[in-house]
Amino acid sequence: MRAIGKVAKLSQQGWWLLVVATLFMTGIALSGTFINVYIWKMDRTYEAITWFNLFTFFCIPLAFVGGGYLASKIGEAWVMRSGVTVLVIFFAVLLALGPSSVHYVKWLGICFGIGQGFYWFSFHVFSFDFTNPDNRAKFTGLSGLFASLASMTGPYVAGYLIVRVRQVSGYHAVFALSFTIFALLFIATFRLPKKELPHRPQLSLALRLNQDSDWRRLLIGSVVFGLREGLFSFLVALLVFDVSKSEEGLGLYGLYTGFLSLIAFLLAAFIGKREGLRKFGMGLAAFLLGIIPFLFMQSVSARSLFLFGTTTSFVLPFFLVPFGTMVMNEIDESIRSARYRAEHLAVREIALGIGRVVGIGGFLAFVVYSQNVNWIPYLMMALGFAQFLVFLITYRVTYTDRKASDQSVIEVVKEKREGRSLQRMK
Template sequence: MLNRLGQDVSDHERKNLYLLLTIGLLYTLGIFLSNIFVNIFLWKQSEDIQVVAWYNLFIALSQMIIYIVFGKWAKKIDRILILRAGIILISIFFISVLAFGENAAQFNYLLGSLLGAGYGFFWLAFNVLTFEVTEPYTRDFFNSTLGMLQSASGMVGPISAGFIITVLEGYTGYLTIFFISFILFILAVVCSFFIERRQVEGNYSLRVAINERNKNPNWKMLLNAHFFQGTREGVFLFLVGLLVYMGTTSEMTVGIYNFTYAVTSLLAYQLVARVVTPSNRIKFITVGVISSYLSVFWLLISDVPYEFYIYGAVIGIAFPLFFAPYMSISYDVIGQANQARDYRIEYIILREIALSFGRGTSLLLFIVGLLFIEQSTWIQYGLVIFGVGYLIVNLYLAKIVRYSSDS
């Protein structure tokens, strides 16, 4: 897999690419092992989906605030230090969940804020480093390979956690998986000591990226695309896994569901890595988003394990077809923006703000809907409504590709 880089890629570039991929793997494995069960952990305590929705809303809001308030740190502080800060905060989050124990659901706002802050710092640094260590000719390789590593993490993490929680009853199972995640985060920090440190000269000015919206139609459309990406992910990232548990009351089933998703996703990422090129990206994106939306209607009628597994397999194939080429287009648009070399951090931060704002918007609307519509009915409506997000993303990306080819 790692030998697919061309001969024109220097050893220096390879080293930084591999280190960043390793950090992404360790981080993702730690998250997949533990975080997927936090929503279930909170719901089992409260049996109130609003508690879980508020927890996820505060994750999105906290992450967005980090980008807005602390984004300038990426130009004043070594990005590796910011990366470590994010990993440490996420580790503290898992320790806090254990400390609160049976009362964790009462601290859903605090826990969501803490995890969102960790996400914010980590992805602020990771996205900037991704832009810096990749070039247009290595981005499809990097995004596809990272996706495959994330899929492998999804294979190992959730099913292992589900087995551990099932065998070790009570809090012992959760304590075990949280501790393993903590060790993985520490290893990610160790790897960060070997990646090249990069300093950015110049003043921090988010206004440059904001003003570019009025001058660069591709940048404006990309921000809109990330917002609508967020409107789908805000609800789907927490609700689907919770639905699987609510329908089966089995952590092991949740683990197998995610294992199924990860296996098919891994295969799909391998396909994407081999066949996707800048000229055919939009075709794969279109197939991916249409498949992911149609699969929602299968999810709505699923109520036994194997039906959830089928949904996991379909979405596992559809998502890589969409996400890997989408990220390549995203970084290409940023790379072609005005003064991207000097203000790449600002562009990345504004992009992530748009994504977090989209997630927060959908979660807030979902919570409001729960106040007026019966829960099971609104969950079904919500999946259909917010599932449209990726379809809208596809429309914007098609315009970007068409506009770029005409200019």
């Protein structure tokens, strides 16, 4: 039996990875929301901001694949640094272009997507290597907790700066602050271990759709999850800004919802230790997430957005922690899948990317061909049940430690080879 108390503790590398992740999320939280608002204010249409997000989410999975090939040459740590460098360049270009950046949203989206893709590839590989099935839910919960802290304080600080430093100059101050944080993040990555992937990536090995029904369910679930997640990642913030007419109001909204998420991630990490309770929480959260968008049936108002933000921010962590843990544990089931962890993570990100691009692409089609935005609440209601559909697809996924049996097979094959070698020598 494994010593549960020992393996459940996070290693020093695991804790440092959480520090790196918190710096990254702080930089993104400061500017991520207000990049969308900044572009929207310059253009005053949904089209430019949708193109920006479409190219961002299209490039993230491509960067995952590219990150896998780079990791076999230069190691995961340098892939992460490459991503952070691209993000530093992104904010430098955004500062240099100023209001004219609205004319380059596609190129900016590509840059933002590549930077995030390289970072998230390395983060997921490191988080897999630094955790195990006994402490993975704890790591995921703590990661979400620190991300909530960042998403709670980042938008509020950014909104305060923008209002106090006179609008456009305030946006530049926020982007400069994110630039500085990512420069610090670049330095922080040097405490991560330098190691290269032991082989060239082979994505075909991670597809194995016909061989593993659990992995197939998780990939299909990831596509469905991306449908809602991609669109809601920027649309809700724009609706809040449109209703509040103030960056500070949007920042206060982020502070409030981030605080609720922080509490929820703490609770989700606690109940994540028990699989039965974890799955029950995931199912209940998925059902509630499907009902919440019906608040917009009558109108998108301050009241409906407040209720939506309150419920979503508290409920969503109970879905995210089990879902993320499920994916990591499925990869960790056997020696073979764990060896090709980078390929599995890249394929999973491609599945997420497909869902995000389809969701945002559908929204863009409506924006381009329809001048009426009254259909937006109905689209949000239609996508609201995506998480519940994900739960129905994945609730049968179970973790089975096959490493012991894999090791037995490896030893048998090794003995047979050694026996053949002895016969040849005789």
